[in-house]
Amino acid sequence: MKNERVLTGRHFMQGNIACAEGALAAGCSFMAGYPITPATEIAERLASRLPALRDEDGVFIQMEDEISSLAAVIGASWTGKKAMTATSGPGISLMQEHIGYAVGTETPCVIVDVQRGGPTTGIPSVELQGDTVQVRRGSHGEYQIIALAPSSPQELFDHTILAFNYAELYRTPVFVLSDAFIGHMREEVVIPEPEDIEIVTRIIPEAGFNSETDQGFLSENVAPMPIFGRGFKSHVTSSCHTETGKRNVTDAFALDNFIRKLDAKISKHRDEIIMVEDNTQDADIAIMSYGGVYRAACEAAGVARKEGIRTGTFRPITVWPFPDREIAEMSKRVKAILVMENNLGQLVPYVKAEASCPVHFIAPEILGTLHDVGSVVSKLKEIA
Amino acid sequence: MPRTEIRIAGFGGQGVVLAGVLLGTAAILRDDKHAIQTQSYGAAARGGAARSDVIISDEKIMYPQVTAPDIMAAFTTEALNKYKDELKKGATLIIDEDLVTPPEDSSFKIYRVPATSIASNELGKGIVANMVMLGFLSALTGIVSLEALEETIRANVPKGTEELNLTAFRKGVERAQEVK
Numbered sequence: 001m002k003n004e005r006v007l008t009g010r011h012f013m014q015g016n017i018a019c020a021e022g023a024l025a026a027g028c029s030f031m032a033g034y035p036i037t038p039a040t041e042i043a044e045r046l047a048s049r050l051p052a053l054r055d056e057d058g059v060f061i062q063m064e065d066e067i068s069s070l071a072a073v074i075g076a077s078w079t080g081k082k083a084m085t086a087t088s089g090p091g092i093s094l095m096q097e098h099i100g101y102a103v104g105t106e107t108p109c110v111i112v113d114v115q116r117g118g119p120t121t122g123i124p125s126v127e128l129q130g131d132t133v134q135v136r137r138g139s140h141g142e143y144q145i146i147a148l149a150p151s152s153p154q155e156l157f158d159h160t161i162l163a164f165n166y167a168e169l170y171r172t173p174v175f176v177l178s179d180a181f182i183g184h185m186r187e188e189v190v191i192p193e194p195e196d197i198e199i200v201t202r203i204i205p206e207a208g209f210n211s212e213t214d215q216g217f218l219s220e221n222v223a224p225m226p227i228f229g230r231g232f233k234s235h236v237t238s239s240c241h242t243e244t245g246k247r248n249v250t251d252a253f254a255l256d257n258f259i260r261k262l263d264a265k266i267s268k269h270r271d272e273i274i275m276v277e278d279n280t281q282d283a284d285i286a287i288m289s290y291g292g293v294y295r296a297a298c299e300a301a302g303v304a305r306k307e308g309i310r311t312g313t314f315r316p317i318t319v320w321p322f323p324d325r326e327i328a329e330m331s332k333r334v335k336a337i338l339v340m341e342n343n344l345g346q347l348v349p350y351v352k353a354e355a356s357c358p359v360h361f362i363a364p365e366i367l368g369t370l371h372d373v374g375s376v377v378s379k380l381k382e383i384a
Numbered sequence: 385m386p387r388t389e390i391r392i393a394g395f396g397g398q399g400v401v402l403a404g405v406l407l408g409t410a411a412i413l414r415d416d417k418h419a420i421q422t423q424s425y426g427a428a429a430r431g432g433a434a435r436s437d438v439i440i441s442d443e444k445i446m447y448p449q450v451t452a453p454d455i456m457a458a459f460t461t462e463a464l465n466k467y468k469d470e471l472k473k474g475a476t477l478i479i480d481e482d483l484v485t486p487p488e489d490s491s492f493k494i495y496r497v498p499a500t501s502i503a504s505n506e507l508g509k510g511i512v513a514n515m516v517m518l519g520f521l522s523a524l525t526g527i528v529s530l531e532a533l534e535e536t537i538r539a540n541v542p543k544g545t546e547e548l549n550l551t552a553f554r555k556g557v558e559r560a561q562e563v564k
Contacts, residue, residue: 012421187421188418298447
């Protein structure tokens with residue numbers, strides 16, 4: 001295995017490997033994880049690549065479980081490393097406590113969820129978009145999350161870089177919502193030259209930072225991160241705290257400030273964060289989908305058009321924050337929206353809440369497989 | 385070339401996934417086509433049903449799932465029976481005749497190759513039956529150029545096994561040229 005960070009060139013690469021390579025290209029130097037199908041290849045790749053990086057102290061640790069994996073990632077991030085973990089739905093369930101901890105302490109980190117069939121242990125090697133809402137709302141309390149939904153091995157490379165950039169820019173955990181199908185799929189992946197890859201790194205305080213008086217937390221515009229080992233003497237707590245990190249667990253106004261500032265850090269910047277791909281300009285019906293399902297949506301839209309139904313595709317690249325205004329806007333142009341998900345309709349209520357046109361839903365005939373194009377076209381004919 | 389769907393099916397340990405990966409790699413890196421490889425296997429690493437699907441096309445491939453294979457290579461009777469109803473009408477069906485009972489269905493173009501016995505008896509390594517099959521399939525269908533595959537095999541199999549794998553591949557190619 002090569003010891004360069006960026007494997008520039010054309011590859012026929014598995015999605016999970018592309019994700020690991022995207023992490024390296026983004027500057028990741030720490031991964032902690034616990035093996036789970038269908039995410040294990042990400043850990044395997046980084047376990048061999050990180051320690052071998054030339055002139056760098058890249059670290060991979062296999063922890064005893066997913067709970068400790070995310071704990072280690074949070075600790076590594078506070079030492080200034082770009083850090084990640086990768087797991088599947090059952091692992092995300094275990095990580096929920098620490099996901100909230102990372103949000104509350106404003107710790108940049110990337111969590112890759114290669115989704116599989118559930119509930120519970122389900123089927124390890126079959127894909128399902130079962131965690132769409134879990135990653136948004138699985139931890140307790142009131143908070144925002146950023147999640148990207150790639151649809152190919154190339155996007156697993158690209159979106160993992162984006163995820164690190166968002167994590168560093170907004171000091172927050174960011175999800176890459178992959179699944180067993182695209183994680184295990186091999187396709188062409190083009191890795192650019194290192195100088196052509198845009199990388200964002202967190203801002204840390206300048207020398208002379210005073211932790212008693214200077215802001216290290218709770219800024220709507222993201223406070224500089226007073227990482228460990230630089231003499232910043234900051235106090236990091238998951239409990240309700242002030243702008244200097246001091247604990248306040250008695251006053252409701254402190255809680256209100258804590259929640260609202262963390263929320264505003266994401267929601268105030270929603271225009272810079274949210275990405276959608278909207279091909280509904282001349283469409284009567286919009287198919288909304290995300291992740292691997294988007295590819296079936298494109299195929300169905302193409303077939304439907306040939307049969308005279310003006311169909312377009314709308315795809316949130318960032319599923320969270322939810323593209324509410326973008327959907328509201330699009331719904332004024334089209335006559336109906338057909339939501340396609342590989343589940344029983346997790347995003348449908350969110351779409352309905354925004355849309356001013358009728359919203360329909362179609363699951364694959366067999367959950368855990370890609371939608372059959374013929375069935376989607378029949379549904380479009382019914383709606384049209 | 386229009387979208388062509390290929391399925392290689394058998395049980396875990398027969399190298400069906402590697403055969404599919406090599407086909408896809410050769411198609412994109414050497415022949416400048418588009419390709420997708422997907423796979424399905426059970427929880428067990430060896431012995432369970434395993435399947436490797438490849439789509440090769442001159443055009444960008446949007447829909448990534450194989451739905452009606454144009455070409456199938458079967459390493460077990462179980463795999464053949466499981467997937468034969470999904471094959472396109474007139475599909476090319478290749479069976480390892482050492483392991484697979486040929487179907488009676490005449491709507492396919494059926495080819496037999498003793499991949500396992502060639503690998504075991506002529507090369508002394510049953511493990512390279514997948515390469516014999518890959519050579520046979522590629523020479524028969526012309527789906528990927530033989531030069532592209534030879535380069536890809538050389539670059540991707542474990543060091544020290546290049547010649548063994550290439551010899552097995554060429555044995556498969558020769559067989560296909562005999563029956564063509």
